[in-house]
Amino acid sequence: MGRSPLWFGPAPGSPPSNRFDDPLGAFRVCYIGVTLEASFAESFLRNPPVRLLSLTHLATRGAALLAVSRDLRIGELYGPGLAKMGATAEVSSGPYDLSRAWARALWEHPDRPDGIAYSSRHDDSARCVALFDRASDALSVLSTAPLTDDGVRLARLLRRYDVGLTP
Numbered sequence: 001m002g003r004s005p006l007w008f009g010p011a012p013g014s015p016p017s018n019r020f021d022d023p024l025g026a027f028r029v030c031y032i033g034v035t036l037e038a039s040f041a042e043s044f045l046r047n048p049p050v051r052l053l054s055l056t057h058l059a060t061r062g063a064a065l066l067a068v069s070r071d072l073r074i075g076e077l078y079g080p081g082l083a084k085m086g087a088t089a090e091v092s093s094g095p096y097d098l099s100r101a102w103a104r105a106l107w108e109h110p111d112r113p114d115g116i117a118y119s120s121r122h123d124d125s126a127r128c129v130a131l132f133d134r135a136s137d138a139l140s141v142l143s144t145a146p147l148t149d150d151g152v153r154l155a156r157l158l159r160r161y162d163v164g165l166t167p
Contacts, residue, residue, distance in 0.1 A: 005064035005141050006030055008133045019096055020103035020116055020130035027107050028133040034117075036063055038126035040147075040157045045122040055165050058147045058154070065142040072114040072135055075106045078127065081117070092118040107132055114138070123161075 008028035010017055020029050033039030043061065044053055075081070077091050091102050106113050114135035120126040131139070147154055158165065 005062075005066065005144060006136065006139055008131075008136060016096075016100060019092070019099040019121075020118075021100060022104055022107065023097070023100045024104065029103070029115075030131045030133070030136070030139075032066065032129045032131060033120070034127040034129060036153070037123060037157065037160060038120050038128050039063060041120050041123035041126055041161070042128060044163075045161060048122070050161070050163055052164050052166050053158075055148065055167055058165075060146075062144045062146050064144045067140045067142050068138055069140070070138045072131070072138060073111065074115050074117045074129060075113045076117045077102065078117060078119045089119065089124075093121050093124075103130065103132075 008030045010021055010025075010028070012025075016023055016025070018029065018031060020031075022029070031042065033042055044050065044058075075085065077085060077087055078089070082088060082091070087102065091099055103116060106116060112134065113132075115129050115131035117127055117129050120128050147157075157163075
């Protein structure tokens with residue numbers, strides 16, 4: 001399990017590579033699945049169709065339980081929040097330049113939101129949060145565990161997405 005679950009990227013000097021990364025590099029973003037299903041879909045189902053996953057690869061990845069020490073101010077870019085903000089679902093499934101423009105606009109907003117809640121592109125029933133680095137002081141890791149530590153949990157995820165395992 002290489003990176004900390006609370007990694008804010010991209011690394012300084014690196015260009016934006018993820019959906020809500022700042023196109024100008026003024027802030028960093030930590031991507032979090034609200035549920036294990038969201039995290040799994042965003043991590044392992046990125047290049048569909050995914051029918052097999054390597055058990056060896058899964059063993060290198062973990063699930064983290066996070067604690068939040070204060071109320072976070074989150075812009076909701078899903079469900080009715082889309083209409084309230086004047087957006088469409090394209091913000092979480094369309095071109096990255098659109099998503100990045102929304103992230104920058106929200107980051108610059110006078111209300112200073114801590115991040116964006118959105119639907120997972122790989123399981124639109126699942127919620128994710130892109131947290132701006134201004135929220136880093138409010139987060140801590142309670143626990144981490146490799147995905148392969150709990151066979152029942154892993155089997156449930158594999159069944160949900162109809163994915164098999166290879167060694």
